[in-house]
Amino acid sequence: MTFTIVRVNLVAPGASPDALAARYRTALDLAVYADRHGIATVQTEEHHGAENNWLPSPFVFAGAVLGATRRITVTVSAAVGPLYEPLRLAEELAVLDLLSAGRLITVLGIGYRPEEYERSGVDWARRGRIQDEVLETLLAAWTGEPFAYRGRTVRVTPRPYTRPHPLLLVGGSSRAAARRAARLGLPFFPSAHLPDLVAYYDEQRARYGTEGWTMMPGPVTPLLHLSDDPDRTWAVHGEHFLHEARTYASWSSPDIRSVVRSRATTVAELRAEGVYRVLTPGECVALAADAPSLVLHPLCGGMPEEEGRRSLELFCEDVLPRLR
Numbered sequence: 001m002t003f004t005i006v007r008v009n010l011v012a013p014g015a016s017p018d019a020l021a022a023r024y025r026t027a028l029d030l031a032v033y034a035d036r037h038g039i040a041t042v043q044t045e046e047h048h049g050a051e052n053n054w055l056p057s058p059f060v061f062a063g064a065v066l067g068a069t070r071r072i073t074v075t076v077s078a079a080v081g082p083l084y085e086p087l088r089l090a091e092e093l094a095v096l097d098l099l100s101a102g103r104l105i106t107v108l109g110i111g112y113r114p115e116e117y118e119r120s121g122v123d124w125a126r127r128g129r130i131q132d133e134v135l136e137t138l139l140a141a142w143t144g145e146p147f148a149y150r151g152r153t154v155r156v157t158p159r160p161y162t163r164p165h166p167l168l169l170v171g172g173s174s175r176a177a178a179r180r181a182a183r184l185g186l187p188f189f190p191s192a193h194l195p196d197l198v199a200y201y202d203e204q205r206a207r208y209g210t211e212g213w214t215m216m217p218g219p220v221t222p223l224l225h226l227s228d229d230p231d232r233t234w235a236v237h238g239e240h241f242l243h244e245a246r247t248y249a250s251w252s253s254p255d256i257r258s259v260v261r262s263r264a265t266t267v268a269e270l271r272a273e274g275v276y277r278v279l280t281p282g283e284c285v286a287l288a289a290d291a292p293s294l295v296l297h298p299l300c301g302g303m304p305e306e307e308g309r310r311s312l313e314l315f316c317e318d319v320l321p322r323l324r
Contacts, residue, residue, distance in 0.1 A: 041075045
């Protein structure tokens with residue numbers, strides 16, 4: 001069966017505190033609805049200091065979703081590892097793992113925005129070394145045993161629910177990220193369809209004598225919105241998709257490889273490009289025949305909440321039953 005994902009980043013340009021609070025409540029309602037209808041995972045992420053109110057605290061949001069649901073997993077993809085204090089992160093992820101009985105999936109990358117490091121007082125030039133320390137600390141902390149940390153002996157409790165530890169993947173699009181995952185025996189999550197990088201990861205696993213696996217996006221992994229009338233949806237709401245696409249483009253450098261990278265500057269260009277797609281239920285069923293996963297993005301770019309709710313309802317009521 002096709003793996004189903006609901007993406008949530010809470011973007012809401014210019015929203016008031018009341019409007020943001022309502023949007024967060026709607027996101028939780030959608031997660032509960034997705035849980036009841038068999039969606040596999042809610043995916044969230046982090047960015048800091050964004051003018052459009054992009055979610056900066058993915059693990060807080062993950063805790064709210066996990067507390068409100070019973071079956072669905074939450075995938076934080078990706079958190080920016082070097083921006084976290086390692087011991088505190090180990091504790092928080094252990095608690096979330098216990099709270100959810102193992103339903104949290106964490107992808108740690110190093111990010112791609114130097115300004116996020118600057119505002120946090122973290123050295124961008126040392127991001128790889130800091131990421132190494134974060135990952136190594138998490139793995140040591142989750143054993144429940146004392147370990148050496150920055151010149152002292154520490155212990156982290158409680159131990160997580162999942163053994164040997166909560167599901168933790170290394171994200172990225174560089175050889176350094178693949179090598180880091182292989183050295184630590186962790187799964188690798190490329191940020192795009194990068195089979196050559198996966199082959200390199202496998203070579204490095206053989207070199208280090210570690211086990212692991214990859215979770216790689218397909219060659220085409222569009223962000224989806226469901227509608228009975230795609231032409232109308234593009235005409236009325238296309239600017240919301242374009243807002244997110246242009247935000248990503250403004251943050252990206254030429255070396256960044258991402259499955260959602262867009263070069264569009266107008267709604268018409270974005271629609272033709274195919275990174276964001278508005279589909280009827282029937283078109284979505286046809287897409288699923290050749291797609292290992294479907295990524296729904298009901299609240300994309302400040303999308304009105306009722307429109308986002310209707311999109312998810314169309315998928316769950318008119319598409320999911322035809323995929324089983």
